[in-house]
Amino acid sequence: MGMILACSPKTQVNQSTSPSDEPQYLLTVGNENVPAEEFLHMLSKNRDFNQTGEKLSPEEFEENLALFIDYKLKVKEAEALGMHESEDFVREFGTFKEDLKKPYLLENSLQEGELRKAYSRMQEVVHAQHILLRFPPNASKEDSIAVLRMAINLKEKAEGGENFGELALEYSQDPSVSTNQGDLGYFTSLQMVYAFEDAVYQLQEGQVSDPVLTSFGYHIIKLIDRKPNPGQVRVSHILVRTDPADPVSEDRARRKITDIYTELQKDDVSWDEVCKAYSEDNATKNSSGNLPWFGVGAFIKEFENAAFSLREEGEISAPVKSPYGYHIIRLEEKKPIASYEEMEESLKSKILRDSRSDLIQSQVIAIQKSKYNFKENTAIINASISSMKQSSGGISNAHQILADKNLMDSTLFTINEKPKKVSDLVSFIEADEVVIKPSQRNQFKAWLDKFIETSLAETEEMDLLANNEDYRLLIKEYRDGILLFNLMNEMVWQKALKDSAGLQEYFTEHQDQYQWKDRVQALIIKINKTSVKSPVQEFLTDKPYNSQLKSELTNYLEKDHSPLEFSIDQGTYEYADHPVLKKAALQKKLQQVTVDNKTYIVLLGEQFPAGPKALNETKGKVIQDYQESLDQNLISLLKENYIIQINEDEKNRIADIVVTQN
Structure with a gap:
């Protein structure tokens, strides 16, 4: 089987360096060292190895290590093929990374603090x-x-x-x-x-x-x-409207709502009927006056006070005046304020839409500036802003304007002693890859502020990769996972689907694995209600098996019976393994079979001896097997072309953590 592989040559890894002189690793795959913590991270995803019952057996440990080696081989091959440099990979991984880093950022912890504070105040x-x-x-x-x-x-x-x-x-x-x-x-x-x-x-x-x-x-x-906080209520109401422009409407509405309230005191009167007949809220009158759940501060004050004063479900308020008219309110349900976990997403959505989001961002930038030793070059910043103000060229001509002032190579600010120059800002503006909220007075200053914000965010991300092992391992896992998927999709999954000649060749070579057992044509009717049995038998008596019987019998039965009273299957079955047919007498055409106290009527047709399947009769299974074969061949070739070495000391260290001790 032909396969193009980009592999490192088989060269021996230099073992002269003392283990204490370099970071410890579990594996070398080609020329790359794989840290033991990466393997432990994979093992720990769904297990707590501090619990004895969660630990692996020695056999399970070896199986997982073998799978991990296969995984790292495939990732190595994907890199050798340049898949990590493709536009699709860069775009997909970038999207994942933006989501993955959020929980680790300063912004998240500050946002969490605001969420907790808002929820605490909501009490x-x-x-x-x-x-x-x-x-x-x-x-x-x-x-x-x-x-x-x-x-x-x-x-x-x-x-x-x-x-x-x-x-x-x-x-x-x-x-x-x-x-x-x-x-x-x-x-x-x-x-x-x-x-x-x-x-x-x-x-x-x-x-x-x-x-x-x-x-x-x-x-x-x-x-x-x-x-x-009393939580939330759900109420229904009857409304009689008033018209501020009509002085008579106030008295008329007051008398009408009083009559309605008197009517509702009678035992034989239905709230729903009264609401439908008299309420002037067209949006709710035909649905019993029901309003959605609401809390304090969501409705007009008079209505809200009356609603929250009701104590028992079904209790009705006296008429309540509001700017809309007169209401009679009935309490349907009450519930306390929801838990933090239930409200977290809605709280986050509200906070991100109000001024708290700007406050959080300001705090983030202040902390980043302190943490990463941010220092402004005030003179150069002022000179750059002044140059842009004095020019009529606008932001699109920033390069020419600032170059004419010999500012391009000047340092605007430093982060961790690393300079960011005016030329870096100009390149940032020209790339035009971010959204700016420019002030009307100074668009250049808005770009400068965004450049500072972006530079600090990039520094924080690099800090996370360098110093936060959980984040680093998670990013590595997702990066390698995307590469693994892309390699498998190209060299295994899609190949099996598109390579019709290779599929046919594989099927021919493994024909002995795709064999029918003895089969029989059969129409099988499950009797769910006894009254259906006689009509089924009468319909099928003296009828030979044919492919239209299921449709014909269904139409016949549904004239007098519910579809729930029977179910019908028809096809050609391997009868030795079929739960109903294995109990049927093959020499008898029409018969009744009982399985697990359920009654079936069976009509048999032609019988077929055991024999080979055609490709189209088992294509799904053949494709699956062909994919597995391609995968195994790929792994074998990678093992031939990449040197794999295992650090036994690190392997034993991980085993001490995750393997059950007998």
Whole structure:
């Protein structure tokens, strides 16, 4: 069998170096040393070797070592064929690596901290009032200071005993203040912008915050109350709408909801029927008024307060007024706040969409800068920014602009004493492989910030590969796994599917493995209900076996019987191994057979003696066997062409860890 292999020559490995002078390895495959920890990592994926019952027998250990050697041979061959340099491999491995590294990054641990903090805060709901002072359009620095001074003044007034609601009515620029006097009701974590939430959860009841800056302006916040989170409720409701433009509608709606509420007190009245007849919420009236699960802070305050005040399933509230009209609410279910594990993905999704994500990224960069000895060359950075500002050429002409200023070879910053030059930044810009959020004022500065961020991230990844063994082994496993798949796909799996001549040759050479035993044509009807038996027998009496019988009998029976009352199989079977046919009398054409207390009606046709199968009758099995043959031939050839040496000391060390001791 012909096969093209790219293999290293059979040369002896130099054994003169003392083992203590170099890292210990389990194997050498060709010219590559394979660390013992890589083999141990593979063995440990689904086993805890600290548990006696999880350990391997000596035979299992040897089998696993043999498989590991075969695996490393194939990876070595894939590398020799250049598969690790192909565009498809680089793209696929890069995608895997991006996902694999996430749990090991600084960002993940910081994100985990924010998730835990958000979930911890969710154990409580807080009730707060606020006063919002917005900035004027195109606010100057002086404007911002003036707004801050006003906010400080309002805090002092509130702490001095002035009524917070009245202060809110007079000064707050929140559009809803006229109706709520700054009262936000109860809410919990991830329902307000982060800075606002952070300030509220640090207050004591009755305490007023310092001015809190958000994208809306400055807030003065007063904490009214905090209490345990009641979880979620699912309710149904009946709504009678009011029209603010029609003064009469308020009185009409109030009288109508009162009549509905009175009607619901009667024992023989159905909530579903009343809801369908009278509710004016078209989205829910035909589904019993059902609303989805919700928690504190998700609905309008009046509706939410009434819903959470209900205690027993089926309990109905008195009419409740809201901006939409009047509601009667019925409690369907309650449930406590979900576990952290259940909420983790939704928490992560929310955190990544709010300002916490920017906060986390800023913290990551600050930690990276400290950890990897980041040092800016302020003079060169300022000179580069200034040069770009003074030029009208734009970011696309950065190379020419900065070269004209003789800045290209200047160092912008160093990471672990390694310089990043202006020319490196320009190449980064020209590659255009990242998404930039450029500020309107300075696009070049946005590219510089992204270059710093990317350089630090690359340094962290290199640090992980150098110093985190778990990560290094995991990356190695996935890299080698992709190469193994690609080699097997090209040289074994696809070859067996596409090489019709080789498949036919293999089948011919191994014809003795593909033989039929004695067979018989048979129609087999399983009787699931006794009443079906007589119609089956009547239909089949005096009928010879033919290939259309299954269809004809099915159509006949389904006129008067459910398909569940019978099942029919038809074909040519090796009767010695068939659970029903092995009990049948072969000389009898139509007969009843009982197997495991189940009744079968059997009609037999032509019998065939044992003999060879045609390729098309067993092609799937032949392809499978041919693939296995190609695999074994590949391994044999690789073992001939690559020298394999085993370090017995390391092998024994691993065996002491994973093999059961008798």
